[in-house]
Amino acid sequence: MEELIGNNKVKETLQTMIKNQKVAHSYLFSGIEGIGKTLFAREFAKTLLCEEQKEKPCGKCKSCKSFAENNHPDFMQIEPDGKAIKIEQIRYMQEKIAEKPIRANYKVYILKDADTMTREAQNSLLKTLEEPPVYARILLVASNENKLLNTIKSRCIKIPFLPIEAEKIKQYMQKNYEMELSENELAVCAGSIGKALVMQELLPQYRQIEEIIQNLEKQDLLDVFQKAEFLYKEKEHILDLLDYMLVVLYHSKSRAKINAISYVEDAKQRILANSNYDMTIDYLWMRVWEEVHEKYNRC
Ligand SMILES: [Zn+2]
Incomplete structure (x- = not known):
């Protein structure tokens, strides 16, 4: 998590939850596009699944290794199929979530662009959010939370992400792309590293x-x-x-x-x-x- 830019408060909150073993069943990572919400969610998932069970993943255990290789049996990332996350995808997730974890204490599911879920998909997901298996952790990532049903939102702990400070974006682009952003360019990034990367291209x-x-x-x-x-x-x-x-x-x-x-x-x-x-x-x-x-x- 140290390598993730900005949103230090989010880092602290998530680490404290893990430290105090107060990890809820479902979270909503919310904020504008391009500020690293999914990266944070993945790091959080990796930490939960790590055998060491500390505030950050060890990077060495079997769990961490299979997570890095994208084949952890207790982890799944769901993304829009075309423009939306469809009910079939949620049903598939529900079949899988019913099976006990194989390697870790938890099964972790990330729904990337969760705000693209169709209404049917949301209604279906709601059942799982209402009665999740004890080991299940569900992380919804959304840049437009208004598109989510209130019933979904009320079941999740909201983790609000703030735009990243201009100075941090400037340093990041200097360090990684040797790119000097002008003031106008920083202004249009509006706190989003994602936008700075589009700009770089x-x-x-x-x-x-x-x-x-x-x-x-x-x-x-x-x-x-x-x-x-x-x-x-x-x-x-x-x-x-x-x-x-x-x-x-x-x-x-x-x-x-x-x-x-x-x-x-x-x-x-x-x-x-x-x-x-x-x-x-x-x-x-x-x-x-x-x-x-x-x-x-x-x-
Ligand atoms: Zn580990």
């Missing part, structure tokens, strides 16, 4: 957006379209890139650019509503450019 695209926005006043619309052409191919990451555009506009200190923020918000809505992608991008740049040039000319 798409850094040239992020920097290109920043450059276009910084030079909007000097460029005609055709230049802007040409320079922004790469966005047509970034459908998968467009929401992250648009979030970055928001941050750059917001920090631009130009009233026209700050006014243009609403067009980026509109574009995000259109993309979420599956509007024509290329048209949405074109329209966005057109409106942003017009906003800047209208004000610019008036001055």
Whole structure:
């Protein structure tokens, strides 16, 4: 757990529970995406299953080794099948959970993206949460807990995860990727290491957006379209890139650019509503450019 970044309070809470042998049957690890909830849940599971039964896994026993090799007989991680965790997956888990543990004192189940569970899946899981076998430990991991039934939530001990401090993200990216994040870049990460990692992969695209926005006043619309052409191919990451555009506009200190923020918000809505992608991008740049040039000319 020492290697996990941020959320020290969560670390302490989980370790104290283990130390005092007060581990509940079910937990809800809740917080924004990309802050290590699943990593924490896995480390917690490994600790529970470790033969040493201490505050952290020894890493050497049979249990720790098979956990690291992803074949621990008393552990299972359930993830969405397509977009959702389905009732069949919960039923399979329920069959397995009924069998006593083979190697450890516990059987541990992680439901990653538990908030994607269908309603039927949630109702089915509820039965297990209400009457879990003594040895069962169930860890729900969710970034949008509003999608979980209240009856599910009330059966779990909630472990709230906070966004990670900007300074820690900065150090992490420096150390692991030799990447110096600017203030704008840190702002768009909004406390999420996951977002910083996406950014690391798409850094040239992020920097290109920043450059276009910084030079909007000097460029005609055709230049802007040409320079922004790469966005047509970034459908998968467009929401992250648009979030970055928001941050750059917001920090631009130009009233026209700050006014243009609403067009980026509109574009995000259109993309979420599956509007024509290329048209949405074109329209966005057109409106942003017009906003800047209208004000610019008036001055
Ligand atoms: Zn161990």
